[in-house]
Amino acid sequence: MLGCLLVLRPFVGAILFAGVLCFSTWPLFVWLRPRLRGRAWLAALVLVLGMMVAIALPVALAAQNLVVHSADMVEAVRGFLDERGTLTLPAFIRDLPVVGPSIDQYWQILMQSQSEVISLAKRFADPAKALLVAMGGAIAQGLVQILIAIFVAFFFYRDGDRIAQLLREAATRLGGEQHGSALAITAQNAVKGVVYGLIGTALSQAAVATVGFLIAGVPAPFVLGALTFVLSLVPMGTVFIWGGAAVWLYANDQTGWAIFMVVYGIAVISSVDNFVKPILMSRAGGLSMLLVVLGVFGGAIAFGFIGLFVGPALLALGWSLLKVWLDAPRDEPASS
Numbered sequence: 001m002l003g004c005l006l007v008l009r010p011f012v013g014a015i016l017f018a019g020v021l022c023f024s025t026w027p028l029f030v031w032l033r034p035r036l037r038g039r040a041w042l043a044a045l046v047l048v049l050g051m052m053v054a055i056a057l058p059v060a061l062a063a064q065n066l067v068v069h070s071a072d073m074v075e076a077v078r079g080f081l082d083e084r085g086t087l088t089l090p091a092f093i094r095d096l097p098v099v100g101p102s103i104d105q106y107w108q109i110l111m112q113s114q115s116e117v118i119s120l121a122k123r124f125a126d127p128a129k130a131l132l133v134a135m136g137g138a139i140a141q142g143l144v145q146i147l148i149a150i151f152v153a154f155f156f157y158r159d160g161d162r163i164a165q166l167l168r169e170a171a172t173r174l175g176g177e178q179h180g181s182a183l184a185i186t187a188q189n190a191v192k193g194v195v196y197g198l199i200g201t202a203l204s205q206a207a208v209a210t211v212g213f214l215i216a217g218v219p220a221p222f223v224l225g226a227l228t229f230v231l232s233l234v235p236m237g238t239v240f241i242w243g244g245a246a247v248w249l250y251a252n253d254q255t256g257w258a259i260f261m262v263v264y265g266i267a268v269i270s271s272v273d274n275f276v277k278p279i280l281m282s283r284a285g286g287l288s289m290l291l292v293v294l295g296v297f298g299g300a301i302a303f304g305f306i307g308l309f310v311g312p313a314l315l316a317l318g319w320s321l322l323k324v325w326l327d328a329p330r331d332e333p334a335s336s
Contacts, residue, residue, distance in 0.1 A: 011148060011152075012303070013145055013149075013302075013303030013304060013306050013307060013310060014145045014146075014148040014149040014152060014306065015149070015152055016303070016310045016314070017145070017146070017149040017303075017306045017309055017310050018149040018150070018152035018153040018156055019156065020191055020195055020309060020310060020313045021051065021149065021150075021153050021195070022153050022156040022157055022160065023187075023188060023191045023192070023195075024191050024192045024195040024196065025047060026160065026164075026188075028047065029043055029044070029047055029157050029160065032046060032047070040157065040158050040160075041158050043157065044153075044154045044155075044157030044158045045154065047153075047157060048150050048151075048153055048154045048157070051150050051153065052150060054199075054203065055146060055150075055199070056143060056146050056147060056150065057226075058206065058225075058226035058229040058230065059139060059142060059143045059146060059226070059229075059230060059305075060143055061222070061223055061226035061227075062139055062223075062226045062227045062229070062230045063139040063140040063142075063143055064140075065220070065223045065226075065227070138304070138305060139230065139305055141304060141305065142304055142305020142306055143305075145303075145304060145305065145306045146305075146306060149306065167184065168184055171183045171184045171187075183321060183324060186320045186321060186324050187317055187320065187321065189320070190313075190316040190317050190319070190320035190321075191313050191316065191317055193316065194292070194295075194312045194313045194316040195309070195313060197292075198233060198308075198309060198312060199309070200276065201232060201272060201273055201276050202229045202230075202232040202233060203229065204272045204276050205228055205229070205232040205238055205269055205272045205273065206225045206226065206228045206229035206232065207225070208268050208269055208272060209224065209225050209228040209238065209241065209242060209265075209269045210222060210224070210225030210228075212242065212261065212264045212265070212268065212269065213225065213245060215260075215264075216245065216249060216254075216257045216260055216261050216264075217254075217257065218245045218248065218249065218261075219248075224241055224245065227241050228241045228242075228269070232273070233296060233308040233309075234296065234308075235293060235296070238265075238269055238270060238273075239265070239270065242261055242262075242264070242265035242269050242270075243262075243265065245261050245265075246258045246259075246261040246262045246265065249261055291312070291315045291316070291319060292312050292315075294311075294315065295311035295312030295313070295314065295315040295316070296308050296311055296312055297311075298311050298315075299311015299312065299314070
């Protein structure tokens with residue numbers, strides 16, 4: 001057993017992620033298999049190819065662009081600071097009723113030592129460049145894990161009936177004949193809810209963000225959409241993408257489109273997280289947002305990038321099984 005654990009240790013995260021993906025999409029596999037004349041291997045191949053497009057491709061684009069273009073992004077910001085003699089607020093902010101003059105006055109006080117502020121920002125350029133490259137490298141390592149997980153998922157699909165039978169037998173041994181099936185159903189619903197909530201929300205936010213970038217004329221809208229998919233797994237992560245796009249538009253004297261990007265980002269892109277995620281995660285057994293956040297960050301620490309998916313699913317599974325155990329009726333003590 002120790003030898004097996006040592007051999008599988010580098011792939012634990014990928015195997016768990018493969019199990020989460022297969023567990024949550026198993027009904028789709030069951031629907032697809034008879035339509036392909038019962039060829040389980042072909043149905044598995046179709047699903048893993050779909051995962052390559054829906055999950056691996058956006059992550060690959062995000063990693064590639066962070067590593068390749070990080071220097072260009074930092075130099076663009078540095079050039080913007082060099083070209084701007086003064087850093088003033090846009091007119092639409094200064095002209096806001098009631099609060100506009102106060103904001104402008106506070107900004108002027110903040111910018112009294114503007115040269116020092118700009119100099120400080122420039123000194124952060126090289127660390128920022130290194131941070132972006134490191135982020136790209138981490139996402140690239142996560143991409144390798146995702147590809148391994150998709151490879152493992154093919155065999156989980158192909159031999160899924162036997163694996164499902166083993167899981168049902170294990171649940172029956174753990175929970176007994178009375179609670180074994182309930183445990184299996186609870187586990188499936190919990191994993192489904194979290195995976196649908198995280199990946200569904202990420203895909204939705206990436207789609208609407210890409211549309212907004214296309215409308216506003218932001219460069220590389222599909223790449224930014226891929227980055228939105230990745231950062232949507234982190235709370236408030238998408239703000240850095242559409243906020244950065246708004247800053248770029250303003251820096252290029254497109255104030256109207258910059259305003260549009262901010263409004264669209266708040267009203268559409270970020271609001272998807274508030275409306276779509278609760279609906280999709282309704283099957284997660286009432287998992288609180290605290291556990292989701294802990295699962296995201298704790299999973300990333302434990303398993304790397306794919307822990308963003310695995311961590312919340314594991315916590316949802318544990319929480320749901322704990323509730324089933326606590327809600328189960330206790331055996332009455334025998335009367336003497």
